Amino acid sequence: MSSDQLISALGADDEGLRHLRRVPPRRSARTAWPEWVPEEVRRALSETGIVEPWPHQAEAATHAFEGRDVVVATGTASGKSLAYLLPVLTEAALDCEGRTLYLAPTKALAADQARAVGEFDVGGLIPAIVDGDTPYEHRQWAQRFANLVFSNPDLVHHSMLPRHRFWRSLLSNLKYVVVDECHIYRGVFGAHVALTLRRLLRLAEHYGASPTVVAASATAAEPAASLTTLTGRPAVQVTADSSPSPGASIALWEPETHLIEGEPQKASTLSETARMLAQLVQRGVRTLAFVPSRRGAEIVAAEAKSRLGADPAAERIAAYRAGYLREHRRDLEADLREGRLLGVATTNALELGIDVTGLDAVVLCGYPGRLASFWQQVGRAGRGETEALAIMLAKDDPLDTYLVHHPEAIFERPVEASVCDPSNPYVLAGHLCLAAEELPLREADLASIPGSREVAEELCERKLLRRRPGGRYYWVGSERPEVTLRGSGPMGIDIAEISTGRLIGTVDAAASHRLVHNGALYLHQGESYLVDELDLDDGIALVHAAKPPWTTSAQEITHLEILSTREVREMGAVTMCLGEVEVTTNVISYQRRRIPTGEVIDTQLLDLPPQTLRTVAVWWTVEPEALAGVADLTGALHAAEHASIGLLPLIATCDRWDIGGLSTAAHPDTELPTVFVYDGHPGGAGFAEQAFRKWTDWLGATRDAIDSCDCKAGCPSCIQSPKCGNGNEPLDKTGSIQVLGVVLEADDGRPPTVIEIAKPTEAAPKEEEDDLWPGDF
Incomplete structure (x- = not known):
């Protein structure tokens, strides 16, 4: 079937299709082998089909x-x-x-x-x-x-x-x-x-x-x-790509909206993804469905199989994600590569990795957070001369809603540059210790990284390095420092079935507080398990198989302290700041919600240790007099915080899970109404700084996204957040538009004031869930 026929079969008549972009095919160009390539190599390549x-x-x-x-x-x-x-x-x-x-x-x-x-x-x-x-x-x-x-x-x-x-x-x-x-x-x-x-x-x-x-x-x-x-x-x-491409049809799709108690509510994006995956597989279309979370990938695969019922095609659908045992992953990879699997619901674990190009279609369950990832996932489809089909389903999320109604933000915007700062002192300190332990550090080794000499001197003061005559630094610590590339805490938590001892999978240590706390419902390859015990000291969660009629969601509280301020932009009643903060979060309880209504059954308390993060934040304050017309100030600030987090990936190379936020009508450090948005990584990752530099673009798009949403009081497409620790209460949609209007009208175009930076003394551990994790290296 052609792309147009598939789009029609998937239900374009329900008005969910918001935009269709044709990427034209590209002819290949060939050239002669470079003279330095020996004949043996040319012959070996030609035997595999690479003639030129x-x-x-x-x-x-x-x-x-x-x-x-x-x-x-x-x-x-x-x-x-x-x-x-x-x-x-x-x-x-x-x-x-x-x-x-x-x-x-x-x-x-x-x-x-x-x-x-x-x-x-x-x-x-x-x-x-x-x-x-x-x-x-x-x-x-x-x-x-x-x-x-x-x-x-x-x-x-x-x-x-x-x-x-x-x-x-x-x-x-x-x-x-x-x-x-x-x-x-x-x-x-x-x-x-x-x-x-x-x-x-x-x-x-x-x-x-x-x-x-x-x-x-x-x-x-x-x-x-x-x-x-x-x-x-x-x-x-x-960068000039001379390879052939069959072209692609890329559809931006918004799930159908229904009126429930007078309020417009979109169909579940996960459910829509499962529907499309099932229909495509039933037609013999080799399809990858990219889902933003491990739990979501499990749900999509299970629901797609359920929709097909007794159809043999149901057995050719599977989930793929990090956390599976190595042998299981390799079997799935072979089945996909050799065509035994027709449909796979996957996290970004298959955005790169095994050679799965040559598929017929991809379905993106929401915008992946970065244009580079978007085009990488879209590029997984397309083989021979058959045009590829790619569908992006908008999640109930401010950014997704904005993108399907502003397709130019995808198709007419350059791909982001990678943001990476090797001079981050939280990262640099450990690597300087490791480098000195491997071989004494020379002055030349420090010259290429700004701030490295200062960090080395601090390590000398902490009696970890010693500077000897001649300018070399030697490691004098008692043990080799522990530095992990993908986080600062323990490597992970094993998940084991309590009755058999069978290892089911793993989860990152910090994510375990949300995903495998006592009483949590954990999903694995369509099977559900209840967590009996989470033992953080031994790094294990004990579970048993269960199929309760409810799901669980963790709730947390957050405290934020300003440590130092780097830059300030004062604009009358509004002040925009960039600086270092310390964020303390604590998962305190979880809710059980009935399936499928989402009704809250009860709330259970948890006793988990707090997690502390020192990072970089952008924050803005407003004088109370400028907000006199806002009826529910706390709800307005909270709604503006949620929406601004959702829209930050529009101007920074991040997704909403890379960042966090906090809002308050009177923060202890500012004594003013304040909204914070911070990087979710020790020492910062550059996201808050990009927000500070482009704050008018960022907050302007945020206000437009809220204002253009059809809902009356706020919904997941504008001000509700899937990661809110307060259950999305309180929220005030109208007030958030007023607050953002006050902030945007204050722009005076003047450059910010640079303030001397007072650096925090040490980094706190934080683990992020990442499906590009390679396992035990």
Whole structure:
């Protein structure tokens, strides 16, 4: 069926289709092999169907071969892998001693690349996978013999660099470092990876090597600058995509709205996603449904199968997410790749990873938070000359509602640049300690990172480093510092069935407070489990299978303290600020809600320890006199906070789960009505700063989104939040429009006042749920 026929079959007549954009097909261009590619490599590639390269492949590969750091940033399925494979295969075919370290953000992607490389018959190529699943003896063999090692930053950080003397053979001959899907390395995680890469390059230099970095990225703004941020070295970029594309029809769809007790309410986005997935699979259309949460992926897969009933196609639908055991994930990946599965409801775990290009359709259950992710997910569909179908279903969320009614914000806006700050002192301190423990730090090692010398001196005061004559810093701590790349706390919580001891899955430590607290209902592959006990000390949640007629939602309270102010913009009755804050959250209870009505059955108290986060926030205050006409000030500020969090991803490279907020009619530190929006990562991730710089665009879009919503008193499409710890009470839609109007009218166009920064003394741990987690590295 054509895309138009599929859209019609899915129910375009119900007026849910808000916008349809045609992406035209693109013809491929071919070019000759670079002269430096030996005949053996050309023959091996031609045997796998690669007769000639596309120009962007040849250009990027030549940059790498000639020793220039390069990033190839082209679309999904554009053959970016050949940019690093050509010089690597050439090195092997010529029997040279150069070795390559390939780094992927997930083990699945590294394994899939290793599988693809295994198809090339090039003499001298000795590939090996080294990750957390690799037996010790295989790892020893790879250290000595493999000239193409597939791994991930976590293993480099936790194993290779601390034991660099065992890896001396690889490091001393390291010619290429491949950084795949480098756009993933953003925010605090990106800062950790950047510092890990710099430690790797530093040790390679110590052993006499000078490797070239070859990176691949989804289409992104300023990819060369992003790679330079990761490595601290200049880089060139290749962005002209010369690969073929069958084109795509991209539909922006809003679930049908029904009147319930006089109020318009949208159909559940999860339910609509399940409906579309079931209908597409029933028609034999190979489909991925991207769902923003692990729980949501389970619900969509289960409901899609239920809708098909006894139809055999129901057995060809599954969920895929992080938290599954490794063997289970690999089975699902093979079933999808080989066509045994027709439909998969997945988190962003399949946004990158195994080669699943060549699908017929993708359904996005809501905007994924970033344009780069949007285009990456859309690009998963399309094979041969068959036009791809991509549908984005708008969630009940201010940003999604805004986007389906303003499609130019998707199709006429450039992809975001990755935000990454290796100089974040919360991240930098630990890596300076690690680097000094691996090899004494020199002044040159500190020169490329602003603020690193000051952080090193602070570490000396804390008796962790010692500065010796000659300017070198030595590690003098008693134990090697513990630094995890994807968070500051424990690695995770195991989930086990209490009757059998069977391990079901894992969940991040901080997310466990919300997802597997005592009494929580936990979903796994369509099966539901009740949590009997969460033991944070032993890192385990004990569960039993159950199917109660209710679901659970955690409730939390938040306290925020201003620590310091960086910049201030004073505009009469309104003041806009940027600075450091300390946020303390505590999950105090959970509600049981009846299925399917959502009626609250009861509220159960919990006894969980508080979690503290020191981070960066943007906040604004208003003099009470300017808000005299607002009837419910607390509800108005609360509604403005929710909506502004929902719209921040429009101007910052984040999604609403990366940020948090707090509003109050009289905050203790300001003594004024105040709204805070803060980064959900220790030390900040740059999101609040972008909000401060573009506050009129941000809050203007927020006010417009609330004002244009058809509801009377507020709904999830404008001011209600799925992560509100107060049950979305109180909220005042009309008042929020008034408050935002007062703030926007105060803009005087003057630059902000810069204030000397008083830095917090230490970082507090916080874990974020992330489905790009590679497991035990």
